[in-house]
Amino acid sequence: MIILERVNKIYHIDQEFTLHVLKKVSLKIRKGEFISIIGPSGSGKSTLMYLVGLLDRPTSGKILVEGKEIETFNDDDLSSLRNEFVGFVFQQFNLINKLTVLENIILPTIYSRKRLDFNPKERALYFLKKFGLEGKETAYPNKISGGQQQRVAIIRALMMKPKLILADEPTGNLDSKTGLEIMKLIAKLNHEEKITVLVVTHDIQVASFAERLIEIKDGKICRDTKVR
């Protein structure tokens, strides 16, 4: 589904210093997989995830989405892909606090140029109910708990029926019990909805939900194992 070929990412701090964050990373993400990326802080996990999520372009190397090289896509094309193909879940939830829960969830459909085959509000309310957030639709994100916020963020990620969910430390701001619930929820999406999932974490317990474990160190993939 997504293929990275010898991807390099280099940050130019200033004219003298450069930071080689990803070094010739090659990776194949197959449809329906549940992957965890673990590694020490600063090893380039988030950088890799954002490249897969099309928020950024590599310094060199190729990224192919469904066989198409992203080099040929312009900024609008990438925005549309992020909108329709990918769903993001972040450590800090990244909800917009001045919008209500419902408005946050509907936001991706506002930016969509595609004809939707569902009613955004109905779909949002369906998920809210399913995820135990009934009645919270008019609440503001900073007025609900962290676990609830993360569930709202997951619903937002699901709105456009994505093929891929990318989660960067989704449990990082939650206590271990709530974190576990969130991971169960994400695992369920992978099993039942057949959505491909990639979770970045440095928590081995969180990583153990995945069927494939990728270890990254110093910008290089040092281990890629099937766990299950």
Place this chain on the structure above:
Amino acid sequence: MNYLFFVVKNAIEDFKKNKTQTFLTSLGIMIGVFAVVMLMALGLGLKKYINDQFAQLGKNTLFIVPGKIIQGGSFNVAATLQSVKFDNRDLARIRKLRGVEEVAPIYSAQTQVKSSKGSEEGTIIFSNEAFFEINGFKIKIGRFFDQNEVIKRSKVVVLGSKIAEKLFGKPDLAVNQRLSVSRISYTVIGVIEPEGGGGFGGPDYDNYLFAPYTTGYIFNPQKDFSRIALQFDDEKFTLQEIKDSIIREMLKRHNDDSFSLIEPGEILRAVNSIFSILNFVLVAIASISLVVGGIGIMNIMFVTVTEKTREIGIRRAIGARKKDILFQFIVESTLLSLFGGSIGLGLAFLLTLLVQRFIPAYIDIYSVLLALGVSSFVGIIFGVFPAKKAADLSPIEAIRYQ
């Protein structure tokens, strides 16, 4: 819930969150729009006032005045000071012309007027019975003087409403009373309806006295006139024909540059053009404050973009394009500016209502449209740069921004 609703709601939520900042940011536009609309209101009021004053004079009215007053479309102020005067022979010649219906000689004097109640400084206009008709005066009480009284040099006087009030307490009490003008005793025979002139350069007829010109020779031993007013038959003759025949007649006794024909419409056009230019200049100066206000908005919008870096990152991550971000910020600056503009307009509206009691002023639909149009325009123009900055943020940097 559609796209535009989201964009507008988003901006309004931001304004609600930062009420003080919103108010201060739009203050510049507020003051700018207020100043521009107020100046336009005063300009319009003044123009309307002057036009109303002239409207009383019929379009079949002409004046003969000394000197060349209008030269090449502009007023020649020096000409009005020329001492050429007209006399009874001019009057007789003009009266004989075909198409001329009424002719009134005019001269005036500034004198002390005394009644039994008190004494006032006043302007007295000496003319004949036709003067009232040419000026479209209406009698309030009593009557105008007639041709007979002009011939007989009757010592009668008609008063403007204000001077009548000053001299006798009430206009009704003035009729049949006596008053003295430079120690000559006159009988008041009538008071005219208020004309509402004066104050802005026009003659303040309400404070004038009117007497037969023949009785005024004591002030005017040379028996000459400073002006001749006339009315012509505008059904059988065109303005140009009348003008031509008057000029031909006048040239027999006067030089070309010693008299002018003035039609009220011509004065009106000249005054209007002066006012338009003056008003335009004032409005243009006031518009500078709009630019300053716009720069204020731009400044704050740049700050806002930085504050919202993370929000921009979130929106980009879930699929917003550059143009969506651009649009969002332009809408925000436009609403901000429009908000200031509307309040400025409202304030101007209130002040206009207030000053209308004292001086003419009014806000027309064009001022409203201009105010709202200009504030939207300012918002868009000065919002473009901050919005461009926001749209060009790299999604990855924005989402990582703390």
